[in-house]
Amino acid sequence: MRQVVIVGAGPAGLAAARAARGAGADVVLLDSSDALGGQFWRHLPESRPSQHEKRLHHGWDRFRELRDSLEADPRVRIVRGGQVWAIETFAGVAVHVVVGESDGALRDREVFAPDALVLATGAHDRTLPFPGWDLPGVFTGGAAQALAKGERIAVGQRVIVAGAGPFLLPVAQSLASTGSTVLAVLEANSAGSIIRGWSRRPWELIPASGKGMELVGYAAGQLRHRIPYRTGRAVVAAHGTDRVESVTVAALNADWSPIPGSEQRVEVDAVCVSHGFTPRLELAVAAGCDLSGEGFVVVDDDQLTSTPGVYAAGEITGIGGVDLAIAEGEIAGRHAGGALGGAASARRRRRVFTGFAKRIEAAHGIKPGWTGWLTEPTIVCRCEEVTCGAIRQAARTTRSESLRSLKLTTRAGLGICQGRMCGRTVEDLLGAASTEGSLQDDASPHRRPIAFPLRLGELADPTRQLEHETSKGTQ
Template identity: 45%
Template sequence: MPTSSERAEHADRAAAEFDLAVIGAGPAGLAGAVAAAERGLRVALVDAAPQPGGQFYRQPAAELHAERPQALHHGWAAFAALLRRLELVAEPVGRFADHHVWSVVPTPDGRWRIHVLTGPDQRRARALTARHLLFATGAHERQLPFPGWTLPGVVAAGGAQAMLKSALVLPGRRVVVAGSGPLLLAVAASLVKAGARVPLVAEAADYLGYASGARVLAANPGKLLEGGQHAAVLARHRVALRTRTAVVAAHGGDRVESVTLARLDRDWRPIPGTERRVACDAVAVGHGLVPQLELPLELGCRTVRSPDGAAALEVDARQRTSVPGIWAAGETTGVGGVQLALVEGGLAGRAVAGDSAVPAALLRRRARLREFAELMAVRHAPGPGWPAWLDDDTEVCRCEEVTAGQIRSSVAELGAGDQRTVKLLTRAGMGWCQGRMCGPAVSRLCASYAGGGGSEAAEPSYADGLLTRPLAVPVPLGLLAESATEPPTRGADE
């Protein structure tokens, strides 16, 4: 007869077994979880944040008692509708907030074991089991370094928006917004509506390039409307928009005090004589997004290369990856925005539940939005001349303080031919972020220095920062020792 502790252990194990585990509670993950649960599946929704919504629907901390969190968001109605559907499903969705997935492994009986860390200091471990997986893990922001980018007050563009949404604070009072991609307009609009002064938005690409995609634009009028709304906010607050322009240096002592802007040629090389300084106390900078793929890469999911050089998961018409039992949706399949994420998440949830009656209109909507995403990726892909912004003393890997000069020497003098070899020779990517911040820049610099100065032929030979890691997040050694009988992931003991 089982003891009380054995019965409790069995009950806990049964409570942690699901038909589908959705990793990521952003728009794609929520849509997938709801669609699957509405069709009778027992679903676990696992996310590292304390509240659902992901980066796009990030909400103020509960202790701030925000009365109108929707005022900080675009498209809040869709999110609210998802939350209402989540509450109405017949089979309740298991919600695992503040759960950091550090490994996923197949089990002998063909299921998936999801190892997570939780608790205030992420030192408590637990595991969930599911027959199927849906990866909706979102994306990292791509950073292209420049002299002075490590000064206090220089933040990621998405980071500035996250500060506003989650903590209701501004990164500064006078904020230059710079980089490339449509996120810049949304960030600048959010900042000025919250009271910041944004003297200008510096876009490294040229919006005139969208003219080549007139058909795609016409098929996505909602995207044009959204861009027009952001532009109207910026015009109302007299925010200048400068295309073919980049922040090529930041200046200051204890904090950023000004930036140098320069006009760029078609390859993103600064044009001599166009430099000018602009005073500011913060810079919000980002050059697009890179899918977050640590977990699916370790499980062997195949990737494709997006038009902007980033790796994305390869999926079929039903959002299935190359590994049986694993689906993907949202930014993991290629950065495309919240509307595409919602559509893909819903399609994946239906597919996992075995629903073959997918409305044709939904499939056409996915195709239209994916076309627009690819157009954006082409128009805002970093130019091969970007390394011309750097001097040899510019830190590229800020965790390990590795400079552009050290990376150049490892390629030109020591023969490093890829990012992994540069990592071994310089420690670039071995720090706390494990290459999430510097990986794309290091991979592009490798190709540039190997190709002799950043010509068209020197674009990366493989997708941005594509390095697999045996552990998706830092894990206490004690927890690894406890799970020694069950290897945390393929190759973890190498």
């Protein structure tokens, strides 16, 4: 029987699992988290469920139906707490997994050699640095959202949400629903740029009218909680001794450079910042998949990557939201499962929501002037405590145009998070500081042969490697 392994049980992975089963394949669905649903359907643990979960999630019924049908299917093996730490493609595809609590001792190891692999590993949220962003009380929008949705914890009482993109709205909504007072949502792009980005060929938005209704829901929430939405503004510094006590908010030019004299100090006890998303590419890079110039996995019409037998779906192929992730997952799962053609409805939805993703980028994309709010002592790489000044100085002194050598010189991006937080920022700063204005090598910040930290004991102990066949069954 054909076996499909799917990495990631977010919207894309769940849809892929259902479609692969529909095509007749056996499915192994792996996720490092102990709950299914990914970022979009993150929820309270099943041991302490909420009566009100449905109110906090769009498409909650759809998620439950997907999850329940997969859990009830004896030919779907769901591995929760299964962290894929390496992928090899020497002779077919080998997927290396450790299973168990991420901070537990000696997790079990398994290796899968599927007929087809679907990568649906999603994205991290991206946060641009600013002076004081390393103070306690400064959260990424995604972290604040995860705490609100997954634990019902409010990050603070007086909170500002800042950055760029529609994701700021659900973050503000979740904060308000956990009892925070959200003082404002600050979008860095100007109202004009947002309107231009969204209003090109408006008739093409009609098939995505469900998204419009979602937006109306968020707008109504903003009004109900009296949260102002202000454009062309950013948090450009955070201040405090032991934790954040206030922030500086500045008006921005169209390129996001701060307008001198526009700064205002606002007292807060937390700030949530998000500037879009960065795809989680380490497994795709390990599998040898080609990336586009914009840094996403390149796929063909069937979601097949450049590596035979490896498909990709969801945020790793482009940032487009939950509906695009589901449509891509359906197509990838169906073809990975061995079906030929078909999936007409998913292909139509993919076309509609790919257009939607382009609008998000046009309306809310990052502009280069943000480096204007950095000072020389601003920490850029938090793990290795490398400052903006140190990065610029290394680029000037060594005159190197190689990302790899500049990273080795400064250690930026080489700490425990392996550049997941700062990688793109370091790349941008080094690129801007290099003599040519861009980097000359193809070193990828996503190339990590061991994708996640692994204990030497786990790697060395052959008894930890489970016999694939003896460990079947839902965990």
